[in-house]
Amino acid sequence: MRNIGDSRAGILIIVILLMCTGTLSAEAPYESYTYDFFQNVVPAPQAYLPQMVLDGDTLGVGSLRSPRDLFVSDQGLIYILDTGNNRVIRIDADFSNLVIIDSFDNNGMQDTFSGPRGIFVSSDGHIFIADTDNERLVILDSEGELVLIIDAESVAAEESEIKFRPVKVAVDPAKRVFALAEHVYDGILEFSMDGRFRGFFGAPRVNVSVVEYFWYRIATPQQRAQMALFLPTEFSSIDVGPNSLIYGTVLGDAGKEQAIRLLGSSGRDILRREGVIPPAGDYGPDFYRNPSRLIDIVGRENEMYSVLDATRGRIFTYDGNGNLLYVFGSIGDQLGTFRNPRAVDVLGDLVLVLDEGLNRITVFEPTRYAAHIHTALEHYYSGRYDEAMDSWLNVARINPNYDLAYSHIGRVYLQKFAYVEAMNSFYLGQDRLGYSKAFQGRRIEVMKDNFGLAVLGLMLIIALYAGASKLGLFRAFRQRYTFSGDSYLARNPLTDQELAEMSRAGHEEKITRNQLIKSLTYAVHVIFHPFDGFWDLKYERRGNMASATTILGLVIISFIFNRQYTPFIFNIRDVSRINIVVEAVSVLLPFILWVGVNWAFTTLMDGKGMLRDIYIYSAYALTPIVLIYIPATLLSYGFTFQEGTFYRLLLSIALLWSVMLLIIGTMVTHHYDVPKTILTVIVNVVGMGTAIFLGMVFLNVVDLMIRFVVTVYTELRFRI
Numbered sequence: 001m002r003n004i005g006d007s008r009a010g011i012l013i014i015v016i017l018l019m020c021t022g023t024l025s026a027e028a029p030y031e032s033y034t035y036d037f038f039q040n041v042v043p044a045p046q047a048y049l050p051q052m053v054l055d056g057d058t059l060g061v062g063s064l065r066s067p068r069d070l071f072v073s074d075q076g077l078i079y080i081l082d083t084g085n086n087r088v089i090r091i092d093a094d095f096s097n098l099v100i101i102d103s104f105d106n107n108g109m110q111d112t113f114s115g116p117r118g119i120f121v122s123s124d125g126h127i128f129i130a131d132t133d134n135e136r137l138v139i140l141d142s143e144g145e146l147v148l149i150i151d152a153e154s155v156a157a158e159e160s161e162i163k164f165r166p167v168k169v170a171v172d173p174a175k176r177v178f179a180l181a182e183h184v185y186d187g188i189l190e191f192s193m194d195g196r197f198r199g200f201f202g203a204p205r206v207n208v209s210v211v212e213y214f215w216y217r218i219a220t221p222q223q224r225a226q227m228a229l230f231l232p233t234e235f236s237s238i239d240v241g242p243n244s245l246i247y248g249t250v251l252g253d254a255g256k257e258q259a260i261r262l263l264g265s266s267g268r269d270i271l272r273r274e275g276v277i278p279p280a281g282d283y284g285p286d287f288y289r290n291p292s293r294l295i296d297i298v299g300r301e302n303e304m305y306s307v308l309d310a311t312r313g314r315i316f317t318y319d320g321n322g323n324l325l326y327v328f329g330s331i332g333d334q335l336g337t338f339r340n341p342r343a344v345d346v347l348g349d350l351v352l353v354l355d356e357g358l359n360r361i362t363v364f365e366p367t368r369y370a371a372h373i374h375t376a377l378e379h380y381y382s383g384r385y386d387e388a389m390d391s392w393l394n395v396a397r398i399n400p401n402y403d404l405a406y407s408h409i410g411r412v413y414l415q416k417f418a419y420v421e422a423m424n425s426f427y428l429g430q431d432r433l434g435y436s437k438a439f440q441g442r443r444i445e446v447m448k449d450n451f452g453l454a455v456l457g458l459m460l461i462i463a464l465y466a467g468a469s470k471l472g473l474f475r476a477f478r479q480r481y482t483f484s485g486d487s488y489l490a491r492n493p494l495t496d497q498e499l500a501e502m503s504r505a506g507h508e509e510k511i512t513r514n515q516l517i518k519s520l521t522y523a524v525h526v527i528f529h530p531f532d533g534f535w536d537l538k539y540e541r542r543g544n545m546a547s548a549t550t551i552l553g554l555v556i557i558s559f560i561f562n563r564q565y566t567p568f569i570f571n572i573r574d575v576s577r578i579n580i581v582v583e584a585v586s587v588l589l590p591f592i593l594w595v596g597v598n599w600a601f602t603t604l605m606d607g608k609g610m611l612r613d614i615y616i617y618s619a620y621a622l623t624p625i626v627l628i629y630i631p632a633t634l635l636s637y638g639f640t641f642q643e644g645t646f647y648r649l650l651l652s653i654a655l656l657w658s659v660m661l662l663i664i665g666t667m668v669t670h671h672y673d674v675p676k677t678i679l680t681v682i683v684n685v686v687g688m689g690t691a692i693f694l695g696m697v698f699l700n701v702v703d704l705m706i707r708f709v710v711t712v713y714t715e716l717r718f719r720i
Helices: 007-024 151-157 210-218 221-226 370-380 384-396 403-415 419-428 432-449 450-472 473-481 496-504 508-528 530-539 543-567 580-604 611-621 623-638 644-670 674-719
Strands: 030-035 041-044 047-054 069-070 078-082 086-089 097-100 105-106 108-112 116-119 127-131 135-138 144-153 166-171 177-181 188-192 197-201 236-242 246-250 262-263 294-297 305-309 314-318 324-328 343-349 350-357 361-366
Touching: 030 324, 069 116, 069 343, 078 116, 105 144, 127 166, 127 177, 135 166, 144 151, 166 236, 177 236, 177 580, 246 294, 294 343, 305 343, 324 370, 361 370, 370 384, 370 403, 384 403, 403 419, 403 432, 419 432, 432 450, 432 543, 450 473, 508 530, 508 543, 508 611, 508 623, 508 644, 530 611, 530 644, 543 580, 543 611, 580 611, 580 644, 580 674, 611 644, 623 644, 644 674
Parallel strands: 116 166, 236 294
Antiparallel strands: 030 041, 047 361, 069 078, 078 086, 086 097, 105 108, 116 127, 127 135, 135 144, 166 177, 177 188, 188 197, 236 246, 246 262, 294 305, 305 314, 314 324, 343 350, 350 361
16 A cells, blocks of 8 residues: 655645536536436436546546546545556545555565456445456455455355356445356355355346247257356446445346346345336337446435446436436546446545546536435435425426426325325326325315215215106106117118108108117117127117217227326326327227228128128127226226226226127127137238238338439439
8 A cells, every 4th residue: 555645736636626626517518307207208407517527647646547446435535446557546535645555465475456347345444356357356454454365266165167257346234245256147246254155146037038938948958058048147236335235237138127136135136116217227219229238336325326327328316216316427528428437436425437438537516406306305214304395396496397306295295194285296296106195085084074965965866766766757768769679660670761751751850860869779788688689780770870880989989088088096198199080090990990801801701791780780899888988987086096906997898898799799790600700800800910011011112102202303303
């Protein structure tokens, strides 16, 4: 260990840094953003701005060469692992008092590092170094004296096949030493403080597709030997947070939701992922081809944690529930950007990012926006809810589009039993679960205040129903608007000639209206007596094109009403972007395809139904949707989130009921048996899919032709 700092050098460094501070933090060359409930990118104020840059020349230790890691100890000391120079540089929190550790005494001989890639400092000041090329962990005390070396022999006694090349190291308060080794897929290696290997910890889950597993199971032993091994993905970084738990990041195809782990004492992942996007860096279709590559993580106070994305040079910070708090940083050569970021750590509220490409450390300081977020979380976790609300209100004033602020404000109102205010805040924050809790509390209040009126209203409804039944109003209605055994129209359906004659007599409008109403009410008979009902639709002319078209229109209205007016708790769609025309087409197009494909195939399969018959029975089969969707939507306004199962059950019943009626209608209309009906339905579904595919291909060809014509026209226009 060599101390190369003096008072004059320290003063000079501080003066330089202070001079830089005013110009460096003026503007950031990157954008900050969050995601809303619908997973859209929402611009946000800058949370962190670059304050200063530390490099070897600034520190007075010569150029840094490929630094790979840094660590900030509990005492506020900053350790820089200068890998290319095989040394450790230590500086104080004020970036002065430089100490270099480039060698140590090992049983009377000077020993050195070779390509070290990871460093960690325990609470008692012991320095743990992953001396990668020497294939060992080196443990030094706070003065740089050797304490212990853990090498390959410590592992070989238990796992002889492992080549021990440690790249990261961490130590928890229980004095357990954790190491990541290169090309070790079984998990994190765990050691005791005396160097004994205790096994693997927190092995990542193996992700094997169904197809891969199937071929693996049917393959011969020789083929299996040639197949790629189903190995777990590899940890890229670990850290011990203030909560004494192990944070880790995973590379490879572990799945975006598993890119960050929080390991409990048993090694199980206990990370909460309750945000609108999984805590895994950038999210969305634009990032699937080039996803975030998380290479370092640091646990912070109040259950926060920050991760470093090497793909785009961004630092993502999340709260304990997995909500994205803010993003900053980028790839580039400007101040505040990185060429090849390698490590991240925090010094109080300052964030330090090590850049191997530019051989420097960039120090970021929080803006007022980030400071309010940190303060709000600190107050909330310490139980000072009023102070937390004030801070979140400040955050919302700076960034009115920040859903998380409103959600936390709603939680504080909920703690105070101010249910109406909580519901309003949760609504602004798109927090459906919180809204449900506040709604449940408000519902209990309303029921207590209006229990007497509710009982009185129920008694009044019962009295009115009994009176209407006594007076025979329901019987008169049924006789007027439904088919019955005594109905003339039931016994003698009107023919086209009779309708024409009555039209000449001036009664067409009345007869047509009555026929339409009775045909519509007959749909209720069809859904409860499908075999008789569909038979009568075809052979007794109980239905007609007008009533079928009316039912189809009501189905479209029911779907639009459900999508638009489903209550906030259950509606996960962005209602501001709902297009009525698109919604109508999304119902009408499948119906037309079903009717057209059904007619085309059943014509070839000796079906007895004509196109008109198929159209009518298909429309009548959708009657359960008309009868259930709108009432279920209205009824759902009284449900909480947990009670939404009943709402979804009603919608499912409507859809399944309609599907069953379509199958029975196909059987009755075309005179098929059960196997042929099932085959016909399957062929129809496949035919619909084929028609959609061909339609998309046709539209794509037309689009290409139009683009070609436009390109040729543009070229000719410029040349002429």
